[in-house]
Amino acid sequence: MEIAADRFYTSTIGKKAVMAASGCVLFLFVVGHLIGNLQIYEGPEKLNHYAVLLRSMPALLWSVRAILLLMLALHVWSSVQLAVRNIDARPTGYVKKKATQSSYASRTMYWSGPIILAFVVYHLLDFTFGNLNPHFEEGNVYANVVASFRVIPVSAFYIVAMLLLAMHLYHGLWSMFQSLGFYHPRYTPVLKRSAAVIAILIAAGNISIPVSVMAGIVR
Amino acid sequence: MRLVLHVWRQKNPGSRGRMVRYEAGDVNPDMSMLELLDVINEGLMVKGEEPIAFEHDCREGICGSCGFMINGIAHGPLPASTVCQLTMRHFKDGQELYLEPWRAKAFPVIKDLVVDRGAFDRIISAGGFISVPTGSAPDGNAIPVPKEDADRAMDAAACIGCGACVAACPNASAALFTGAKIAHLGLLPQGQPERHERALRMVTQFNRENFGSCTNIGECEAVCPKEIKLEVIARMNHDFIQASRLRR
Ligand code: FES
Numbered sequence: 001m002e003i004a005a006d007r008f009y010t011s012t013i014g015k016k017a018v019m020a021a022s023g024c025v026l027f028l029f030v031v032g033h034l035i036g037n038l039q040i041y042e043g044p045e046k047l048n049h050y051a052v053l054l055r056s057m058p059a060l061l062w063s064v065r066a067i068l069l070l071m072l073a074l075h076v077w078s079s080v081q082l083a084v085r086n087i088d089a090r091p092t093g094y095v096k097k098k099a100t101q102s103s104y105a106s107r108t109m110y111w112s113g114p115i116i117l118a119f120v121v122y123h124l125l126d127f128t129f130g131n132l133n134p135h136f137e138e139g140n141v142y143a144n145v146v147a148s149f150r151v152i153p154v155s156a157f158y159i160v161a162m163l164l165l166a167m168h169l170y171h172g173l174w175s176m177f178q179s180l181g182f183y184h185p186r187y188t189p190v191l192k193r194s195a196a197v198i199a200i201l202i203a204a205g206n207i208s209i210p211v212s213v214m215a216g217i218v219r
Numbered sequence: 220m221r222l223v224l225h226v227w228r229q230k231n232p233g234s235r236g237r238m239v240r241y242e243a244g245d246v247n248p249d250m251s252m253l254e255l256l257d258v259i260n261e262g263l264m265v266k267g268e269e270p271i272a273f274e275h276d277c278r279e280g281i282c283g284s285c286g287f288m289i290n291g292i293a294h295g296p297l298p299a300s301t302v303c304q305l306t307m308r309h310f311k312d313g314q315e316l317y318l319e320p321w322r323a324k325a326f327p328v329i330k331d332l333v334v335d336r337g338a339f340d341r342i343i344s345a346g347g348f349i350s351v352p353t354g355s356a357p358d359g360n361a362i363p364v365p366k367e368d369a370d371r372a373m374d375a376a377a378c379i380g381c382g383a384c385v386a387a388c389p390n391a392s393a394a395l396f397t398g399a400k401i402a403h404l405g406l407l408p409q410g411q412p413e414r415h416e417r418a419l420r421m422v423t424q425f426n427r428e429n430f431g432s433c434t435n436i437g438e439c440e441a442v443c444p445k446e447i448k449l450e451v452i453a454r455m456n457h458d459f460i461q462a463s464r465l466r467r
Contacts, residue, residue, distance in 0.1 A: 006423045008463040012392075012432035013422055013456050082432045086390035089324050089431035095225075095238060096317045098291035100387070100441040107389065107436060175435040181457025183450040 012085070013179075015078040020176035022075040027169065029068055034205045040218060044142035051141045076117065083110055105167035106175070112164040119161035126154070149213035158210050166203035170195050220246045220312040224259070226271055227319045229328050232335075236328065238317070248308035252295065253278060253285060255307060272331040280304040280444060283379030286386070287332040288319040293383035293442040301381060301444045321386035324429040325393070338428040339380050339396060345424035346417035347400040349409050362408050375403035377445035384439035384447075390431030395439040397425045398451035401458055415462035422459045 008014040036054075039047045054061055099107060122132065126148055130136030135147035149155045173195035174188065182188075212218040222243045229236025241259055250258070253275050260270035276284040280301045287302060289295035295305045310316065318332060326334040351357070364372075376399075384395035401418055404410035410417070433452055440449050 006419075006426060008460075010426075011422055011459065011463075012426055013459045014463065016432060017456070017460055082434075086392070086431035086434070089391035089429055090322055090389075091324050092322050094288060094291060094319055094322055095227075096288070096291035096319070100292060100438060102389075102436040102438050102441075106434065109434065171435070178435045178449065178453050179456060181453050181460055183453030185448075185450065188450075 012082065015082055016179040018074050019078045019082075020179040022071040022078075023172050023176055025067070025071045026075060027173065030165070030169075030202060034202055037209065038205060040142065040145060040209060041212075044140075047142045047145075048140060051139065072117075076113075079110070079113060103171065106171040109168060109171055112168040115164050116161060116168060119157070119164075122157070145209065146213055146219060149210040152214070155210035155214055159207050162203045162206045165206075166199040169199040169202060173198060220248055220307065220310075222246050222255070222307065222310060223313070223315045224255075225315065225317045226331070227328075228271070228331055229320075230269075230330065232327055232329055236331075238319075246307050248306065250307050251278070252289070252302040252305045252307070272329075272333050274333050275303060278303040281379065283381040286321065286381045286383055288317070288321070288386060290317050293321070293386040294381075294444055298441075299444055299446050301379075304444075321382050323382075323385050323391035325391065326382060326385060334382070336380070336382050338393070338430070339382065341428065342393065342397055342421055342424045343380075343400065346413065346420035347404065349404055349413060351409070364407060368406050372403050372406035375399045375406065375447060375451050378403070378443075378447055379445060381444060383442045383444060385430065387438040387442040388431065388433075389436060389438065390434055392433045392439075393425050393428070393430040394433035394452045394455065395443065395447055395449075397421050398453075398455035399447045402451040402454045405454065405458055414458060415465060418455065418458035418462045419466070422455065 006014075009018065036050060037047075039050050105112070125132040127133065127141070127144055130138070130144070133144055133148055135144065137143055149158070174191040177183070177188070177191055209218070224241045224243060225238045226241060227236050228239045243255060243259055246255060246258075253273065256271055256273055263270050273287065274284045276282040278285075280303060283301075285301055285303045286294055289302070289305075294300060294302050295309070297305050297309050320326075320328050320332045321334045323334075325338040326336055329335050378396060378399035380396065382396070385391050385393050388394075401421055404417060405414045435449070435452075437449055440447065
């Protein structure tokens with residue numbers, strides 16, 4: 001049987017590879033973002049100075065933003081295409097269906113992903129553009145963060161989003177290796193465990209900030 | 220022992236099916252799932268009703284003909300076995316069992332518990348082979364194969380094409396099946412000349428058959444009667460990505 005093979009991105013495997021690679025870049029951003037923002041514990045001067053520093057290099061800042069936006073677009077677009085395909089692949093469901101060994105995180109990626117995206121939009125409007133932050137002061141990052149996190153629903157949404165991010169990262173971080181063709185009976189279990197540890201550390205680091213504000217440690 | 224069965228009954232591909240309840244009293248615990256269906260069918264035929272259609276051949280777990288969902292798990296609750304190997308002693312007296320056919324757009328129901336798995340055959344014919352001159356038998360040890368590779372190829376070759384992986388996958392993906400075939404041939408020296416071509420063609424065919432994509436969840440691995448591992452999917456991804464890169 002003569003068939004012309006699909007081009008890379010047309011295939012399901014190509015799309016998953018794109019999701020893995022773009023997801024990896026987004027993950028690196030999440031790490032950098034966390035490390036930068038932990039400077040909140042060193043006081044307003046340090047954090048605000050860091051913000052000024054980032055804005056003092058507009059060319060670099062905007063290239064990074066452009067790359068992140070592109071990666072986000074690729075990640076979301078590929079996942080939407082695959083999700084549509086996957087829903088279509090089982091038009092009639094089961095009366096009974098039991099999950100046997102898959103993790104909760106892995107089965108809920110299509111939920112955690114969109115919620116995290118909604119959070120990112122909110123987060124930008126809150127801290128970067130300030131539209132949603134009634135006490136927004138251009139350039140005073142520290143004060144903006146404290147003002148926002150004093151509002152309990154805001155902190156709660158932030159914490160929930162970070163828990164979902166942890167779940168998303170837990171599955172994504174090891175799964176990207178599988179999607180790109182790496183599996184080893186010895187190293188893949190190590191990858192899975194490391195993914196869990198990294199996901200928890202990132203969520204803990206991010207969640208500590210609203211918790212500290214609400215507890216009055218950061219004010 | 221006594222069992223209550225809820226079985227998917229569907230006359231033909233076009234008709235609407237439904238779950239029908241059957242009671243089986245006096246079940247011998249040593250019977251297999253298929254033998255229980257045989258007994259129920261005898262009763263149905265005596266009553267002049269249509270027997271429950273299901274696929275079977277070897278009845279010893281090697282042909283891959285049989286298979287359906289039992290209480291939401293492909294091939295039932297016993298790991299590493301097919302429904303023909305599943306004996307009734309694994310269930311509790313009085314338990315209710317829900318028997319449903321594999322559900323996937325690529326596996327349309329033909330009748331009751333029987334689905335059309337022709338999509339698997341088309342994936343195989345797209346590239347699940349090696350080209351060799353036929354006629355005289357080749358010298359057995361002409362091409363040395365490292366023991367490790369032979370073992371891993373054998374593990375992948377254990378796939379019987381039953382379709383449980385597709386049935387268990389939330390995305391109805393055929394990744395485990397296609398990966399097993401690609402790994403089985405690609406691990407051996409005889410499979411090298413067509414290795415990239417094979418990955419490209421088999422994956423393309425798998426995508427054209429309305430199967431979903433793999434999301435690395437691992438439900439397939441858990442229900443596979445031959446315990447094929449997710450490793451074969453990574454290998455398929457690897458071969459496909461490399462083949463796409465090297466392609467002119
Ligand atoms: S009938 Fe052959 S595997 Fe079950």
